[in-house]
Amino acid sequence: MIDVVTSSPSPESAPATLTIDLAALAANWRLLRDRSGAPDCAAVVKADAYGIGIEPAVGALHQAGCRTFFVAHHGEAVRVRATAPDATVYVLNGLLPGASAAFVRDGIRPVIGSFDELADWAEASRDAGRRLPAAIHVDTGMNRLGFQPDEVERLAADPRLGAIEPALLMSHLTSADEPEKPASRLQVEAFDRARAALPGVPASLANSSGHFLDPTPAYDVARAGYALYGGNPVPGHPNPMRPVVRLEARIVQTRTIPAGTPVGYGGAWTAKAPRRLATISVGYADGYLRQASATDAHDGGAALVAGRLCPFAGRVSMDLIVLDVTDVPEAEARRGSVATLIGDALDIDEVGRRAGTIGYEMLTGLGRRYGRRYLDAA
Incomplete structure (x- = not known):
């Protein structure tokens, strides 16, 4: 086996330099936290923290007070866990067959969006001898991942749900950056119906642009993504975020x-x-x-x-x-x-x-x- 070590060139020798302002990143998180009004404001750090590097980004956000992180893949979650051992880490893209043991070993929470994933995580909970926490993803309009609206009542009655700990109920807004469209209002209504079917589970819906909807659908956990890194969450209006x-x-x-x-x-x-x-x-x-x-x-x-x-x-x-x-x-x-x-x-x-x-x-x-x-x- 050959060990390969990769690293970026030093700014002095490189023909181009990428400067990343971690103070601005932390300030953006604080702005979104305060605006959301939610008890918890999570940071989405998938895709290598939107390209700026998981380790430095998570370190800066953790120092600012962030304790909940979302990623896309298990490997990204492991990097978050190494940087912030006390953090709660969710994997948005779900639970692949055979992956449960690695999630349990690393203390990582899957975002479950199908009955097959539920079955796998329930089995992992039985093997572990405890109810393992996970997020439940309900699809309210994106049509990518998640339980479909007509599956929620069946999910609520499924005994396998009792074998796990539903730590979060979440969905994802499709058009929060276009507030003139009715999509966000309709999604909030669909999400509230899912919450009624699964009472008592903390809820999360607002993405970056969702922080700026009126009213803001923050619920218990807001999820800050693109805006953390300086992207404008309110297209067509002055950008409230600091460039990163x-x-x-x-x-x-x-x-x-x-x-x-x-x-x-x-x-x-x-x-x-x-x-x-x-x-x-x-x-x-x-x-x-x-x-x-x-x-x-x-x-x-x-x-x-x-x-x-x-x-x-x-x-x-x-x-x-x-x-x-x-x-x-x-x-x-x-x-x-x-x-x-x-x-x-x-x-x-x-x-x-x-x-x-x-x-x-x-x-x-x-x-x-x-x-x-x-x-x-x-």
Whole structure:
């Protein structure tokens, strides 16, 4: 067996640096906790804490007072448990066949959403000689995971439910970021019917945008996700969250090209006038999506150089992006100068929009080749 050790490059040697503000992360959690009014505000730290790193994120959130965490996979839960041994950790994606023993061993709670999962966890409880805690997921409109509404009465009468400890009843809002739609109201009504069928179980419904619905459906446990990391939970309105992530790259090379010169793979972008270009060492291998490419027919991503917006020129390639820095003085856009890809006017939601996607995808895809710099939460 070969042991492989991976690590990010140091910020000093890396061509691009990802700065992660743990103090801002903790402040965002406190804001959402206070806004929810719920007795408990959990943090969703799946997808490596939305790309910023489970260990530093959980450490900062735990220090701020968070004691409940949600992840997608068992392996993520193990990392949370190692960082915060006293925390309650739920696995959103359920219980796969044969996985119960690992959950019991590691003190991790599955989110159960089917009778098969219930049967497995009830058997694990009997083997353990105690009622093992788990969350019960009721589907109120997402149609991905969870007990369907017409199954809830049967679930309430199932003797296997008595073999486990239902520690939480939860569902997931589909359209909380679109409050003008009736979906959230209808989901709250469906969730309340499920609560009536399963009385006495603590309840959780509000996601990040759910904290800002009127009224806020927080119940006993609110669940903060994307907004923790600086994403805007109220699209179309000023972002109440502090930015957490900043991505900066240094310019590798500059050049001046005449009008009519194509740039990048396929020559998809052509200079309409003489332009000055700068190349940075970031690409889709670093999670900066190829769909952020700029072509003659489509404006793509952009970066900030010396505070000026510099659009991409040509396609995003595996390791490189070309910027049009014509409007930046040469002294401020030269080899070694800094280009900001995420930060300031280019917040994570704007970056996602320019790439034809959402900030979630950009954030969770940030790669391991960046030098990572963590600003202390203290």
